Amino acid sequence: MVERTSWPLILTLWGAGLGAAAQYGKVSVIFDLLPQAYPDAGPALGWVVSLVGFVGILFGVVAGLVVARIRYRRALLSALWVGAAVSLFQASLPPLPWMLISRVIEGASHLAIVVAAPTLIAQLCAPKDRGLALTLWGTFFGVAFAVLAFGGYPLAVNLGLPALFAGHALYMAVFAILLGARLRALPEEGVQPELSLSQILRDHVKIYRxxxxxxxxxxxxxxxxxxxxxxxxxxxxxxxxxxxxxxxxxxxxxxxxxxxxxxxxxxxxxxxxxxxxxxxxxxxxxxxxxxxxxxxxxxxxxxxxxxxxxxxxxxxxxxxxxxxxxxxxxxxxxxxxxxxxxxxxxxxxxxxxxxxxxxxxxxxxxxxxxxxxxxxxxxxxxxx
Structure with a gap:
């Protein structure tokens, strides 16, 4: 059990959470600008926003099982690097089908971060500090959306949509580097169950019961x-x-x-x-x-x-x-x-x-x- 909380590390994990929230928010705040890049897309543009959420609905519990199996540090760092690569790809404003595929991949990256980061925060905090640290974590969506509305939207208006996506890619890469240098793996917890469809279904039942x-x-x-x-x-x-x-x-x-x-x-x-x-x-x-x-x-x-x-x-x-x-x-x-x-x-x-x-x-x-x-x-x- 941790006796003393490393607040710089907790704040860095929270910063990674802001990047995960921005995977949602960066598209939400510029939704009215997307028709400039995809003038013939029509209602299909709604999927650019919602696909990340649908990935969460389908695979939220699966993400918890996968993250536990591949370990929390490895899952978090992998998800940050994948998120950075996806945003860099999106900065090229690819054709809409490729943009939609990238949003599915981004949904998986988002899920891994929002499962691994609060789990790590809970384990790396002294018990007396967990309430404060996890309450801070709970602000990540609201803070990220406020920052994007204040700074992200003007950036996209003045420098173009690619600037916002590239800025997000840089942000995710910086936090992957910071956490890669500072974050240690949690102790092993024994053998994790095999990931199979039957095991995933059993775990859904176990979790919700x-x-x-x-x-x-x-x-x-x-x-x-x-x-x-x-x-x-x-x-x-x-x-x-x-x-x-x-x-x-x-x-x-x-x-x-x-x-x-x-x-x-x-x-x-x-x-x-x-x-x-x-x-x-x-x-x-x-x-x-x-x-x-x-x-x-x-x-x-x-x-x-x-x-x-x-x-x-x-x-x-x-x-x-x-x-x-x-x-x-x-x-x-x-x-x-x-x-x-x-x-x-x-x-x-x-x-x-x-x-x-x-x-x-x-x-x-x-x-x-x-x-x-x-x-x-x-x-x-x-x-x-």
Whole structure:
């Protein structure tokens, strides 16, 4: 067990996570510019964004098994180098079919990073620092998207799309070099099971039947379903004069609350209790948004509540699973459920709004958040 946390190394692993989030974000933030490079692609351009997520849905748990088998350091460094090579290839703006193939490969690279890095962080932290370190890890998506929106989009506008892809390739290569020099392999954990289709299916059953391994992923499904759909679909209902301020404040509030109040709560209560508090408070905020449509302070309070869920969900992984192999499985399941929530949330809520109007948004999301909290309560009962 590590007695002293190497914070420079933890921050470097977090930096690698920002690169993984940018594998999603670099295309999302420039989506309106892609028709310049692919003028005849039409609706097929949507696949350039979504293919990374579909890889996560299909192979999230598999990634946890593969990473455990080939070892965490090797998996992380390989994924960073593959990510760098893919981004460099994308900088050539290849024909659309090749771009789509590269996004599938990038999805595999992304999965390996988001499974290996938090598993390594949990193992390389002193127990007292795990809550803070994994809450920091939980901010990687929000921070990366903010940086890309602030700097990546202007870079693509001023210097062209290849500049953004090449910059991302350089970033991934730098972190592969830094971590290659500093990161040591974890101790061996014995022989890992053979990877076969039957073994993968058995492991899916084992993971999702376990109230320890599956719990973080169960909550993460409802969190991602809600957070992404609210950030995507709420803006048109906000006062235009306040819209930019509210939509900027929401992700920032989520990060700040997770890093302050969330970390403080993790020092005095289990991570699962913090998640349950976050879900309950967020559901109440959605009722507030139903009673006072598009109230700005309700939006910001909602982001704060979801920030508790965000950080504590990653902190729950090592609290519920005491070895690196089951932690990798839990992180793989989180990746799978997170991608499923990201993919389903916006279209499902959009269809509800189309049929029932604005009120469908707060009421349906309130139910989803309440079910997320209930899922954790039921899994806690199963663990006891």
């Amino acid at each position: 376990s109230p320890f391994i599956a719990a973080p992923a169960a909550g993460w499904l409802f969190y991602t379903f809600s957070f992404v759909s609210v950030l995507t679909l709420l803006p048109p209902f906000l006062d235009p004069a306040l819209r930019a301020m509210v939509m900027t404040a929401m992700p920032l509030t989520s990060i700040v609350v997770s890093m302050t109040l969330g970390v403080a709560l993790l020092r005095i209560m289990p991570a699962v209790r913090v998640i349950e508090l976050g879900f309950a408070f967020s559901a109440l905020c959605m009722i507030w948004l139903w009673a006072v449509p598009a109230a700005p302070w309700a939006c910001i309070a909602l982001a704060g509540g979801l920030g508790l869920v965000q950080g504590a969900s990653f902190a729950a992984v090592p609290q519920l699973n005491d070895n690196a192999a089951t932690q990798a499985q839990a992180n793989g399941a989180m990746a799978q459920m997170g991608n499923l929530g990201n993919t389903l949330g916006t279209p499902v809520i959009a269809m509800a709004i189309a049929g029932l109007g604005y009120s469908a948004l707060p009421l349906l999301v309130a139910v989803v958040l309440a079910v997320g909290g209930l899922a954790h309560l039921l899994l806690g009962y199963a663990r006891r």
